[in-house]
Amino acid sequence: MIHNPNNIRTAGVPLESAQKVMIMIHGRGGSARDILSLSEYIQDKDFAFIAPEAKGNTWYPNSFLRPISENEPYLSSALEVLASLRARLQSDFNFKIPQIYWLGFSQGACLALEFVARNAAEYGGVFGLSGGLIGPEGTLRQYEGTLENTPIFLGCSDHDPHIPKERVLESETIFRELGGNVTAKLYPNFSHSINEDEINLVNLLIADSH
Template sequence: MYTHQKKVITQGQPLTETRKALVMVHGRGATAESILSLANNLPVADFTLFAPQATNHSWYPYSFMAPAAHNQPALDSALAVLDEVIKKIQEQGIRSEQIYLLGFSQGACLASEYATRHAQPYGGLLLFTGGLIGQQLDNTNYQGNFNNTPVLITTGDPDPHVPVSRVNETERIMEEMGAAVTKKIYKGRPHTILPQEINLARQIFTKGTIFE
């Protein structure tokens, strides 16, 4: 088991100029650089981008559906990395409404888990093929109120890593905590991000919501 070294790649203009942050969380086996490339397809030229890098290219060793204890201490360390990134952004006077979180696969699971443990009115959550972490979800972990934060959560049906049932559970919990969730389940979709998903994500940046 392992804990994470603190390594974050920043891209774009300084936060003091943009006043808007997009935190991008890569998936298992991937890199901060790879998730940053996704920004080329999003209207975020006026954002400062932050992409933490997981030690060993994995945020936690086992499936996100495994008992949470099996993924420790890596999971708590990964959540602490995200917490440090968010807090450093906020220390520069950036309101939570100007902070967006995006993740793919394992990164989407980590982003959803962090955001729901620290629910507040974010600019948006873009959760491409992910959901809350644990064999059984423990509602006592989740605190705060999303206050109409727009959330996009997706998966394939079936997906080899993220079952539809967990996406549905995640949607329910986030909605109970005040999020405005758009859920998309794509029949037969491979473990990837479709252009349709990118188009929905773009709406969160440009319109603050999703019009289908």
């Protein structure tokens, strides 16, 4: 195991008493503390927030558009961290799948989206900010399971230097095929960062998911 699944930070309501939990996944060069700072902008105060931290602050070494083998074994280890975190939330804190939400930025968004596609279920919500499904163009997307109308939001610049808009739109299509209730939004000439409109949409989808 390259990444340590126990290297986590939390915020918000204690896990023991929270009604909902949001797993927040940082981007390349970021940290658990960085991504947890976004929790201050989530209007719903019933959440516990939990964020794993990558070894060396990077989940996998190369672009998410490279052949998957070039990002191994880091990618598999990163996905394993998310699997173990989800399992622990279910077994130790009795969260049901619909009480679990995912939010990732950049590399963290790619990781969250890939995990959710590979482990489709009726989550509370999935928010991929500046990210898309992992793998080169033409990757076979043979995902199983169904998202059962899980609210999904994909937000990205239409000229992001790291995330081609085509991949965001391809991911939108895949998540729709998996049964997700997808909202995708491309922001004209926006930078590789998170904007106020994205946070507003995340809050809106959380409020609607009650």
